[in-house]
Amino acid sequence: MKNWLRKHPQVRTIRVAAADLNGQPRGKRVPVRFADAVVENGTRFPMSVLNLDIWGEDIEDSPLVFDSGDADGVLKPTERGFMPMPWLDAPTALLPIWMFRENGKPYEGDPRHALARVIGRYKARGLTPVCAMELEFFLIDDSGKKLQVPLSPRSGKRRKAAEIMSIRALDAFDTFFTDLYDACEAMDIPADTAISESGLGQFEINLMHTDDALRAADDAWLFKMLVKGLARRHGFAASFMAKPYADYSGNGLHTHFSVIDADGENVFDNGGHDGSEMLKQAVAGCLAAMHDSTLIFAPHANSYDRLVPEAHAPNAICWAYENRTSALRIPSGNPRARRIEHRVAGGDVNPYLLLAAILGAALTGIEDGLTPPAPITGNAYALDLPLLPDTWEEAIGIFEKSEIMARIFPAEMIRNLVMTKRQEHHYMEELTPEEKVELYLDTV
Structure with a gap:
């Protein structure tokens, strides 16, 4: 994955994104100089993010939000690796990710893991x-x-x-x-x-x-x-x-x-x-x-x-x-x-x-x-x-x-x-x- 970025030095930023239950890409924008850390360690955001409604709002009374302290999942790159985002003006790379629990087990609310199962x-x-x-x-x-x-x-x-x-x-x-x-x-x-x-x-x-x-x-x-x-x-x-x-x-x-x-x-x-x-x-x-x-x-x-x-x-x-x-x-x-x-x-x-x-x-x-x-x-x-x-x-x-x-x-x-x-x-x-x-x- 790191080699892809080195072969595309024009890329200045990356997006890391996972699919939520509605298939909406949820993730982060990351400067390319920090991309190696994402590849090696993954990134983190709340498990509730993969369970937002179609407007992007929290689910009311969801146990993933306040009851659990809105705990993080660990998101790791999928096998797909980096790819360009040709619809954007600036040279940008997308890195698809999927969510795991802190103990390394798949997060069962991630739709990609449902298919893997x-x-x-x-x-x-x-x-x-x-x-x-x-x-x-x-x-x-x-x-x-x-x-x-x-x-x-x-x-x-x-x-x-x-x-x-x-x-x-x-x-x-x-x-x-x-x-x-x-x-x-x-x-x-x-x-x-x-x-x-x-x-x-x-x-x-x-x-x-x-x-x-x-x-x-x-x-x-x-x-x-x-x-x-x-x-x-x-x-x-x-x-x-x-x-x-x-x-x-x-x-x-x-x-x-x-x-x-x-x-x-x-x-x-x-x-x-x-x-x-x-x-x-x-x-x-x-x-x-x-x-x-x-x-x-x-x-x-x-x-x-x-x-x-x-x-x-x-x-x-x-x-x-x-x-x-x-x-x-x-x-x-x-x-x-x-x-x-x-x-x-x-x-x-x-x-x-x-x-x-x-x-x-x-x-x-x-x-x-x-x-x-x-x-x-x-x-x-x-x-x-x-x-x-x-x-x-x-x-x-x-x-x-x-x-x-x-x-x-x-x-x-x-x-x-x-x-x-x-x-x-x-x-x-x-x-x-x-x-x-x-x-x-x-x-x-």
């Missing part, structure tokens, strides 16, 4: 999840009272219609996307294909698969930070909020995953179209946990505006082969690449909690030898199927009491997240719709 359960069985994420976002001109598509730097015009998989829509913002891909390369974020989506000024970029689930979540967390920062540098906003426009589809964050054994073989592959018994067990586990884990997939008030029928977001608990109306889709193609696509989550999620919930649910299905119901055919919106919770308040209560979530997440994580979301729910009632959009546009 699930990965450890896979490793104990000689298994490794392979993950890839697809992230949707909107480019938005938020300079006026009404959100709209930014003016194209090329034409000076404002397209006011969705353009699904339009090359013209991509080319309209060619300078932004060129800078974005250059920045992804500099930050070692494996950005692959970009397409225009069905929303107004909406795009999707796929991140390449990896057999390191922590890295996959890192990539998504860093990508969201980069896209939002770089868009502002180009004079407009980029937002991953679930539903910025009532009349258009919202932002999803689709997760593809398979599982390999100690020999590197895909355990979901049986050589045919249907997939292996273990694939079906993983499907069954994901379905069994889906209702209770909705709070992870839809963590904010605005999230539930997306989960409505016929809006390109699933609201029913089901699975299918090659069917994008289902919550779980098994893509076709080469059997060696057989995988599950989990389509429920919005773009506003915390990627660490999302992967922990998905992979943890799949593993419970494998551990328990579960059998899924028959896959659906046709339009899932038109079928009589069990539904996800349709309100934020209901999802919070279900998550808190869930036996399945208690198998995936530590008790402290569940407590902290529930307290956070209850506080947000309470104060969100005081906001107008316009104030909610303003809050979520830049944060999530």
Whole structure:
């Protein structure tokens, strides 16, 4: 890590940052001459900082604040090391960190540790999840009272219609996307294909698969930070909020995953179209946990505006082969690449909690030898199927009491997240719709 800074002498300051429960980067600015001390010894800040609400306020009555004296955690660099922050004017490096207790044990309220805990359960069985994420976002001109598509730097015009998989829509913002891909390369974020989506000024970029689930979540967390920062540098906003426009589809964050054994073989592959018994067990586990884990997939008030029928977001608990109306889709193609696509989550999620919930649910299905119901055919919106919770308040209560979530997440994580979301729910009632959009546009 120290060598990276020596190879980049133009860097004058660093940021050390960890993800809180909402996926917000929390940390410090440090002069580069003190960077070696951070690498060697870590840094410190209160454990309560990873458990702030969406406004960045303490959680009222949290045992992490006054009851414990607002005690510090010790934050150490992750394996990722230093990387540039291309959206800032001054040459700056980011050092991702995660939190430990004073005795060296992981802090169970850190979302990255929640994912590491699930990965450890896979490793104990000689298994490794392979993950890839697809992230949707909107480019938005938020300079006026009404959100709209930014003016194209090329034409000076404002397209006011969705353009699904339009090359013209991509080319309209060619300078932004060129800078974005250059920045992804500099930050070692494996950005692959970009397409225009069905929303107004909406795009999707796929991140390449990896057999390191922590890295996959890192990539998504860093990508969201980069896209939002770089868009502002180009004079407009980029937002991953679930539903910025009532009349258009919202932002999803689709997760593809398979599982390999100690020999590197895909355990979901049986050589045919249907997939292996273990694939079906993983499907069954994901379905069994889906209702209770909705709070992870839809963590904010605005999230539930997306989960409505016929809006390109699933609201029913089901699975299918090659069917994008289902919550779980098994893509076709080469059997060696057989995988599950989990389509429920919005773009506003915390990627660490999302992967922990998905992979943890799949593993419970494998551990328990579960059998899924028959896959659906046709339009899932038109079928009589069990539904996800349709309100934020209901999802919070279900998550808190869930036996399945208690198998995936530590008790402290569940407590902290529930307290956070209850506080947000309470104060969100005081906001107008316009104030909610303003809050979520830049944060999530």
